[in-house]
Amino acid sequence: MKFLASRLTIGNMAIGAMVIILALLPVAGVPREWLPYVFLFLLYLAMANMWNLLAGYSGLISLCAPAFLGIAGYALAIGTWVSIPWWLGIIGGAILAGIFAILISLPIFRLSGVYFAIGTLVVPEALRIVFLLWRPVGGELHGGGAGYMIKGLVDVQMSTIYWLALGTAIASAVIMRIVLKSKLGLGLAAIRDNERAAANSGVNTLRIKVYSFLISAVITGLAGAVFYVYQGYLEPVSTFNVKWTMTILLATVIGGLRTEGGPIIGTIIIVFLYFLLARYAGYSLLIQGVIVIIIMLLSPQGIVGIMRNTRLYQSLSQLANRQLMAFKTE
Amino acid sequence: MEVLAGLPTPLVMGILLGGLYALLALGLSVVFGVMKLVNIAHGDLVILGSYIAFACMTYLGMDPIISLVIGIPALFGIGLFIQQFLMGRAFSLSAEAPLIIAFGIALVIQNTNQIIWTPLSRGLTTPYSLSSFHLGPYQFPVSYLLAFIAAVVVMLALREFLRRTYLGKAINAASEDRVAAQLMGINTKMIYGFAFAIAMISAGIAGVFLGMTFPFTPTSGMQFLIIAFGVVIIGGLGSMLGTFLGGLIFGLVQTLAGFFFGPAIQMLSIYVIVLVILAVRPKGLFGR
Numbered sequence: 243m244k245f246l247a248s249r250l251t252i253g254n255m256a257i258g259a260m261v262i263i264l265a266l267l268p269v270a271g272v273p274r275e276w277l278p279y280v281f282l283f284l285l286y287l288a289m290a291n292m293w294n295l296l297a298g299y300s301g302l303i304s305l306c307a308p309a310f311l312g313i314a315g316y317a318l319a320i321g322t323w324v325s326i327p328w329w330l331g332i333i334g335g336a337i338l339a340g341i342f343a344i345l346i347s348l349p350i351f352r353l354s355g356v357y358f359a360i361g362t363l364v365v366p367e368a369l370r371i372v373f374l375l376w377r378p379v380g381g382e383l384h385g386g387g388a389g390y391m392i393k394g395l396v397d398v399q400m401s402t403i404y405w406l407a408l409g410t411a412i413a414s415a416v417i418m419r420i421v422l423k424s425k426l427g428l429g430l431a432a433i434r435d436n437e438r439a440a441a442n443s444g445v446n447t448l449r450i451k452v453y454s455f456l457i458s459a460v461i462t463g464l465a466g467a468v469f470y471v472y473q474g475y476l477e478p479v480s481t482f483n484v485k486w487t488m489t490i491l492l493a494t495v496i497g498g499l500r501t502e503g504g505p506i507i508g509t510i511i512i513v514f515l516y517f518l519l520a521r522y523a524g525y526s527l528l529i530q531g532v533i534v535i536i537i538m539l540l541s542p543q544g545i546v547g548i549m550r551n552t553r554l555y556q557s558l559s560q561l562a563n564r565q566l567m568a569f570k571t572e
Numbered sequence: 573m574e575v576l577a578g579l580p581t582p583l584v585m586g587i588l589l590g591g592l593y594a595l596l597a598l599g600l601s602v603v604f605g606v607m608k609l610v611n612i613a614h615g616d617l618v619i620l621g622s623y624i625a626f627a628c629m630t631y632l633g634m635d636p637i638i639s640l641v642i643g644i645p646a647l648f649g650i651g652l653f654i655q656q657f658l659m660g661r662a663f664s665l666s667a668e669a670p671l672i673i674a675f676g677i678a679l680v681i682q683n684t685n686q687i688i689w690t691p692l693s694r695g696l697t698t699p700y701s702l703s704s705f706h707l708g709p710y711q712f713p714v715s716y717l718l719a720f721i722a723a724v725v726v727m728l729a730l731r732e733f734l735r736r737t738y739l740g741k742a743i744n745a746a747s748e749d750r751v752a753a754q755l756m757g758i759n760t761k762m763i764y765g766f767a768f769a770i771a772m773i774s775a776g777i778a779g780v781f782l783g784m785t786f787p788f789t790p791t792s793g794m795q796f797l798i799i800a801f802g803v804v805i806i807g808g809l810g811s812m813l814g815t816f817l818g819g820l821i822f823g824l825v826q827t828l829a830g831f832f833f834g835p836a837i838q839m840l841s842i843y844v845i846v847l848v849i850l851a852v853r854p855k856g857l858f859g860r
Contacts, residue, residue, distance in 0.1 A: 303668055349851030356610040359671060360801050361850045367798060368843035375836055484794055488679060495672055524687045531679030535658060538673050542665050 252562045264408055268401035277404060281472065283513040284407040288414035288465040289486075290493040290505035292458035295418060297491075298500035299427070300454045301434045305487050306346075306362035309369050310339040310459045311466020312481040316373065318467045319476055322393040323379040331392075332406070332467040339463025340456055347452050363484075370482035389477025392470060406468045414461050418502065426453060485527075492530045496537055498544030507545050581710050582831035586824035588712065591720030592785060594819025595778045596796055597803035598727065599771035601815050604804055606747040606767040609659065609670050613678040615797030617772060620681050621647060621779020622788050626694055636696040636780050637718075643776045651772030655765040678793065685790035696783035719781035723819070726777055730770070731812050743767050795839065802846040821845075 267280060289307060296302045314335030321331035346365060353361045377385035384390055421427050429450040432440035441447045470476050489512060497508025512530065519526035541547045549555045600614045611617075621643055628639035654677060662669040701715040734740035745753040746763045754760050782788065782796065803822055807814030822842060829841035 297668065301667070303671055349847060353850055353854050355667070356671060357805075357850060357854055359612075360610065360798070361847065363794075364798055364843050364846050364850075367794065368840060368847070371836070371840040371843070375840075484791075488675070491672065491675060492679075499668075524683045527679055528683035528687065531676045531683065534679070535673050535676040538665070538669055538676065539658065539661055542669055 252559070252566060261408075261412065265405070268404050277400060278472075279513055279517050281404050281407050282516070283509055284404075284411040285465045285469050286489060286493055286512060287505055287509045288407075288410045289462050289490045290497075290509050291411075291414040291418050292461045293490045294494045294499065294501075294505050295421065295454055296458050297494065298504075299422065299430045299434065300451055301437075302451060302455065303356075303359040304362045304455070304458070305359055305484075305491075306365040307462050307490055308366040308482045308484065308486040309346075310343065310462040311469065311486065312366065312369060312373070312476075312478075313342050314339045314463030314467040315470040315476045315481055316390075318470055319390040319392045320378055322395075323390065325394075328392065328394055328398065328471055332464065332471065335467040336460050336464040339466070340460040343456050343459030344452070347455055351448060351451060351455075363487075366482040366484070366487075370478045373478040373482065387477065387479070389475060392474050392476070395471065395474055398471065400472075403468065403472045406471070407465075410461070410465050410468055413464075415502075417457060417461065421454070421457065422502075426450060430454060488527065488530075492534050494544075495534050496530070496544055498546030499542070501543060501546040504544050504546045511545075578831070580708075581712075582827035583824070584707065584710070584712060585716060586827035587820055588716035588720040588823070589785075589827060590820035590823025591723035591816075592716070592778070592781055592819070593799055593803050593822045594816045595719065595723035595726055595774065595781065597800040597807070597815055597819060598723075598730065599773075599775040599778070600797075600800045601804045601807065602730075602771040602774070603768055606743060607659070607663075607764055609663075609674070610801065611771075612671060612674040612797065613654075613681060613793075614771075614775060614800055615793030615795070616678045616681040616685075617647070617650070617793075618775045618779045618782060618796055618800075619788055619790065619793045620650075620685065621776035622696065622783035623685050623689055623694075623779075624776070625696055625780045625783055626689070629696060636698060636701075636784060640777060640780060643780065644773050647772040647776035648769045651769035652765050654772075655768035656761075659768065660761060660764065682790050682793060689790065691789055691791070693787045693789050694783070695787045696780065698784070701784040713785075715781070715784040719785055722777060722781050723816075726774055727812050727816060730774065733770075739763075739766060743770075798846060799842060802842065802849070805846075805849060 264280065264284070268277060289311070293304070293307065296304045314332075317335035317338045318328065318331035321334060322328055326334070350358065350361050350365075374387050379385065380390065421430075429440070429445045429447075432443070432445050433447050433450060437447055493508035493512045494505050495508065496511055497506065498504030511533075515526050515529060519529070537544055541551075543550070596618060599617075600611060603609055603611045603614070624643045624646055625636040625639045628634040628642055629636055632639075634642075658673055658677065659670055662673045701713075701718070704711045704713050705717065706712075734744055742753070742758045742763050743766065745756065745758060746760045746767075750760055753763075786792075799822060803815060803818035805818075806821055807816070807818030822845070825841055825845055826838045830838040833841075
């Protein structure tokens, strides 16, 4: 009981309440058209968390998220064509994304800084062409530019897919916290502050970076596979598209790079803009581009950084925690 | 032997295309060399140049090459603005800030292009860009030759500018040692602004000749950014000759891959080459 009470801060309680509310949404009778937006929020959040792990905490500006979610999506789709059940395809897809991450980490981790960014940018572009040409199953009429239907989804409920997305988002947040609390997180912080000094102090910098790359690939792949179960169909041009990278990057940077709450706030804003401007696709991204430039110049730590600096927030959180402490000691 | 008889066409095409790719990479190389910044928005700025020429052509009835009279000052201004107000500040923030801001700029340009000119594929077609010239028994498109000539002219002009004018020498000095240049009384902040603006001019010229050679859409920028980046890493920083050679290599890789394995493989071969070079020689073939 004491163990539980010590963890019972305002923040954790709010998170717990949020999770319960989110989990009940599909059965609570909210308007049907809301659910896809919350669903997208959850998946973007999972991916943004993983991008934050790489860019924020490891200093690796990785631009190859579409490669992982695409590989997982294709593994799922092709799997259902050779009668592998879809839920196994999701797991298999995530694992394949991880294997792919290890394979490309051999050349890519020879690069650093901006070279790393461009190297990762090329990967999804190359994969798009590969999947435009490659037709593993289904003959001439399927695959290639036409893409694949994902079979065997007839009796899958929207609520099931929604809960899968919620699970993915929670998993990403929990993994994030575990990583940051562990030795791996300590190593990442050391690398970010000064890579050479970290290497000299006996931190195996390469291994740590590959680990975080691998974790992010698996979770991004998982999120991608769940997304394609929802969409039921995928084709190379929209799958291996830099738009994914942009969304993830924007969500993280707007919310706050290198903060745990950043991706949550950023993703809410991104999905809200997407909802508001659904009819004007171009304007939504244009506005996001302007926001990201302004945020980066004014507050590199994003909205979370702005909030932390305001006095109201500081005094409020102090007050709340003091009240809670008094309540616990009673 | 029949295969070899067709070989001169891709060879010459590759060399001509290489000139265009060198021109494409020139601006990226200048910004890279002077500011140690990879401008991720470079591809989209090139496409913006194509769209400015397209607008001049459709609304004012101007020839694309003559429309550079409008395009060059416009891009010069945009470049100066980006460097002075956005990039210049980003450098003092953190290592990833310039990269993310460049990404934001790319997003803004891309979507502005998309809103104004719709996602349709466009081209700068003029009577002469569609015609072809003969070289022995072979035929080649005039637009490729024009792009090659433009590339050579722009590169020679830029080289002379950097060598002979005060501003050029100052840019060189600032790229070699910023602090020393400052101590010698060079206003490096202004110099960076001019270097970026000059890079944008070359991007604008590249955009016009690119638009005459290939069709373009608002999202083409990414593809050309990767090509330009590949050329820069092959050629090494700050070396005009290296950039030119890098361009030729990419042009030849693309046309020869298309010749031997079919047109679908062209872009894939370029991406694979970029990845292989990055993996084998991360600082480029001629890099210092």
